[in-house]
Amino acid sequence: QSALTQPPSVSGSPGQSVTISCTGTSSDIGGYDYVSWYQQHSGKAPKVMIYDVTKRPSGVPDRFSGSKSGNTAYLTISGLQAEDEADYFCCSIVATYTDVVFGGGTKLTVL
Amino acid sequence: QVQLVESGGGVVQPGRSLRLSCAASGSTFSSHGMNWVRQAPGKGLEWVAIIWYDARREDYADSVKGRFTISRDNSKNMLYLQMNSLRVEDTGVYYCARVFGYHCDSWGQGTLVTVSS
Numbered sequence: 001q002s003a004l005t006q007p008p009s010v011s012g013s014p015g016q017s018v019t020i021s022c023t024g025t026s027s028d029i030g031g032y033d034y035v036s037w038y039q040q041h042s043g044k045a046p047k048v049m050i051y052d053v054t055k056r057p058s059g060v061p062d063r064f065s066g067s068k069s070g071n072t073a074y075l076t077i078s079g080l081q082a083e084d085e086a087d088y089f090c091c092s093i094v095a096t097y098t099d100v101v102f103g104g105g106t107k108l109t110v111l
Numbered sequence: 112q113v114q115l116v117e118s119g120g121g122v123v124q125p126g127r128s129l130r131l132s133c134a135a136s137g138s139t140f141s142s143h144g145m146n147w148v149r150q151a152p153g154k155g156l157e158w159v160a161i162i163w164y165d166a167r168r169e170d171y172a173d174s175v176k177g178r179f180t181i182s183r184d185n186s187k188n189m190l191y192l193q194m195n196s197l198r199v200e201d202t203g204v205y206y207c208a209r210v211f212g213y214h215c216d217s218w219g220q221g222t223l224v225t226v227s228s
Binding site: 003032034036038044045046047048051052057089091093096098099100101102103104105 | 146148154155156157158161168170172206208211212213214215216218219220221
């Protein structure tokens with residue numbers, strides 16, 4: 001199973017919005033509404049920020065939102081804050097409903 | 112959520128074996144599937160294996176199939192990963208993560224496995 005495709009890096013200034021894309025195929029992102037996004041600060045464990053494409057766990061700021069169009073999923077972070085600087089990984093289940101595939105990760109820099 | 116603590120990592124030679132453990136707190140461990148996910152140094156996340164809540168089914172990434180075995184002991188709130196025939200490319204931090212629906216809602220801090228001669 002090939003990894004999902006993410007841009008290696010994105011950046012934005014405090015208060016701005018950024019969108020991270022995650023491209024897969026009809027066998028993963030395009031076939032199911034089970035995309036999740038994880039935030040990972042350096043040296044820390046990943047933390048789920050979005051699941052089932054658009055849902056936000058309790059405690060995650062509403063500045064974080066998710067969407068999907070065809071075989072591509074998106075994570076949008078509005079009102080950027082310094083603490084948002086981290087790596088972000090997308091994830092989707094694949095056809096078996098058990099296997100999952102991650103994206104290569106995107107490093108977000110808050111300028 | 113649940114607290115997850117991995118252990119068992121270390122330095123091992125290629126071809127040797129290692130067993131990772133993941134201790135879970137709380138009473139809901141037996142109600143959830145569990146994943147192992149790894150991260151090579153400076154790289155992205157890679158799903159390794161999953162085991163059903165009742166241990167009746169497991170599945171593996173192609174890169175570890177036939178070499179790694181995931182198991183659990185619900186009476187002890189423990190998850191395991193037996194890694195045999197280790198390769199240099201198996202080096203990385205190994206995380207255990209709880210499955211909730213179709214995502215991972217809780218992650219451990221990880222344990223580092225280094226495969227080197």
